[in-house]
């Protein structure tokens with residue numbers, strides 16, 4: 001079996017950074033170099049102050065501290081790292097296309113292609129190339145075509161090794177992965193490559209959790225896994241709307257059905273809607289692939305998961321407007337949370353962005369507090385929607401540092417992220433500071449209804465009347 005001593009990972013983002021930090025930590029005999037075209041991001045990874053890493057994940061800074069500068073390196077010298085490595089992970093972004101064929105649905109593979117061309121240009125000896133990014137099924141064929149037509153006699157093995165970590169729990173997910181999936185060619189050289197990658201994970205995971213498949217099953221499994229997870233969220237969210245009109249309680253329903261071992265209790269938490277960089281993008285991609293093979297019923301089935309998610313976000317914003325006497329114009333609404341979930345600073349596709357956008361259309365004055373998301377990021381998320389002028393976004397929405405002080409004269413508070421600290425706030429003090437009636441719209445089902453109502457709040461919780 002080929003012994004790997006030098007790894008390169010292209011892409012120092014939410015996946016590349018934490019994944020490679022864990023590999024370096026668990027495999028001290030392997031040098032791991034994470035490269036990126038984004039100089040600012042690499043500089044942040046190399047910051048002396050570990051609180052300034054570009055990504056916030058519980059447990060990440062401790063792991064980086066142990067390996068950085070020993071066998072874990074962050075660099076913009078991409079060619080040099082490719083040249084040295086026996087194994088190259090591609091962990092670049094694969095966003096939804098915003099132009100041309102497949103616009104709004106297909107994955108944009110331009111960054112993947114650039115990586116493949118870069119590897120093809122630089123490689124002088126045999127390499128194992130690992131797709132870590134989430135890719136449409138059959139992308140490995142395109143990568144192979146690019147790599148094998150360079151005429152430089154280098155042999156490339158392409159593996160698919162999709163990442164299943166969830167942001168907010170990335171380090172724990174990597175250290176205790178339910179499973180690792182490795183797809184590769186069913187040839188003897190393909191098997192050697194799969195075993196070489198498997199040997200890395202075997203440093204800390206039992207062998208029976210490392211699944212080997214053909215490359216197409218592996219690529220497709222990642223899209224399907226995300227589609228199933230998102231489908232559960234949309235399923236319970238669709239039920240939440242029904243609960244609100246029938247006096248049923250979504251949490252009680254979730255608990256009752258979750259006791260059935262065929263259904264199981266996990267991922268049945270109703271909310272204002274799923275966000276994050278992956279669920280929507282990967283389902284849209286699945287829908288696009290199904291449609292491109294003429295499987296329209298399959299495409300429509302999965303597309304419904306997205307439609308319910310959009311409905312849930314819209315419903316939450318509409319409820320705020322309706323409850324506040326059909327107008328929020330000029331009213332102060334405080335947002336607790338902007339990240340798409342707790343324990344991450346990632347805001348991609350966060351429900352908060354869309355709820356804010358809908359309320360700004362109604363001329364609300366929004367004040368946002370999030371413990372980990374920067375002001376720059378919040379404005380950039382809103383400006384990206386292009387609904388109104390950036391100056392108007394800055395006039396109507398303010399980013400604040402003190403969530404308690406900001407409650408003064410607020411008409412309503414909307415909870416958009418389930419940060420633990422919100423549970424510990426002095427809600428009586430907040431109530432006293434707010435205008436009356438004081439409204440709280442809990443999009444994360446975070447707070448205790450009974451207590452909130454006892455304090456005097458008009459308290460609305462998703463999935464409960």
Ligand code: NAD
Nearest residue numbers: 011012013014015036037038092093094111114133134163
């Ligand atoms: P990200 O945007 O955080 O990071 C990608 C990085 O790649 C960026 O820093 C970018 O500058 C860099 N990059 C792009 N093109 C490059 C090039 N040609 N050369 C060098 N660097 C380049 O993205 P992410 O969240 O880490 O996601 C990466 C992939 O992993 C995506 O396909 C995503 O779907 C998948 N994934 C993400 C998650 C998640 O939770 N974020 C989980 C599982 C899988």
